[in-house]
Amino acid sequence: MSDIPEHCPGTQSETAGKVSACQGCPNQSICSSGKANLPDPAIALVAVKLSTVKRKYLVLSGKGGVGKSTVSTLLARAFASNEEANVGLLDIDICGPSVPRIMGCEGEVVHQSGSGWSPVYVEDNLSVMSVGFLLDSPKSAVIWRGPRKNGLIKQFLTEVDWGTSLDALVVDTPPGTSDEHLSISTYLSKSNIDGAIIVTTPQDVALLDVRKEIDFCRKTKIPIVGVVENMSVFICPKCSHQVELFPKTSGGGEGLAKECDIPFLGRIPIDPNLAKTCDEGINFITSYPDSPTTVFMIDLAKKLA
Structure with missing residues (x-):
């Protein structure tokens, strides 16, 4: 033997x-x-299903806790701030689906019809799909092996009825470079994906894992749109003084972008109101239109659109 x-x-x-x-x-x-x-055969089916989606973006990091879901939801809402645009937000973080809570649609139920699964609409022009809608409770743990995760992601990409067309589809991913990432990169390989937005925070310990995500994108031939540095600085709401809570010992996100020869998309400051709106499921973009975070996200959405 x-x-x-x-x-x-x-x-x-x-x-x-x-x-x-x-x-x-x-x-x-x-x-x-x-x-x-x-x-x-699902790869070709996904390509047909998403052929009417004008823009497709993955939000990746490799590191947990850097704010991928926050950036994903902000970007989707920024796209949807254009009332003429139809936007979809797909959450493939199977084990930690936080998008329903952030988007204020926790507890909603997904309905199935002859045309497929109907996503949950949080605005007239913004719809969301997440495994969180399929669980008995927000406290329920998802204890699945890779093949079952793969199967659900395939269903999300082939059976969700986003309507006649989408101007943008934002895909929120979990940390790492494993099952969910391999599934989404494989199924979207023939779907003309516009690229990945890489999220990091300034610390070296975050940059270490983000480098692995960049390597993953290159090995799987996913175009990289650029790097966003989240939690960059804290801006005092009273005096506007800026403080670096996480010192950039090696250049932060901008240094990483230069090192890896990819675009640097900018910095998102720490805004206590953002954490509050995420917890309460409130639209930060419309609630705080003058926030530097809102200004940055609206500008990024315009560039991407």
Whole structure:
């Protein structure tokens, strides 16, 4: 038995799906049938389904806690501030879906019809889809292996009825470079995705993981729109004095962008009102139109649109 590999032999191997290491793998039957290397038909289906979406953006980081969901929701609301635009926000953070809470639609139910799943509309021109709408309770833990996550992301991309057309689709992702990221990059590979917006905070410990996300994008051929530095500075609401709560010991997001030769999109300051509106599910863009954060996001949305 020593000649039997301890790990996956790979889909190119003649023994794929046939050795002891393959026992229990959910893809064993596919590998053993010799069909593992055939293109997933869902890729073409996703391309057709999203062919009417004018702009498609992934919000990525690699690091947890840098504000990906905050940036995703702000960007979606900034796009939707143009009343003539139709915008969709897709949350593929399967284990930590915070988008429903931030968007003020926690507890809503997704309905299914002949045309597919109907997303939840938070504005007349802004709709949201998240696994959070499919759970019994916001406290319910999602304890799924990769294939089930992959299956749900496939359903989101092929069965959600976004309407006749979308001007922009923003996809919020979890931290890391694993199951969800591989699924979304594979399914969108033929869908002319506009690119990834990389979110970081100024600290070196965040930049370390963000570099891995940039490497992931390059290896999976996802175009990179640029880097956004979140939580850049704290601006006092009374005197407008700026303080760096997280010192940039190696250049922060701008330094990372220069190092990796990608565009730097700008800095989002820390605004206590933003944290408050996220907790309460209030539209920050319309509630605080003069905030530097709102000004930055509206400007970014205009550039991307």
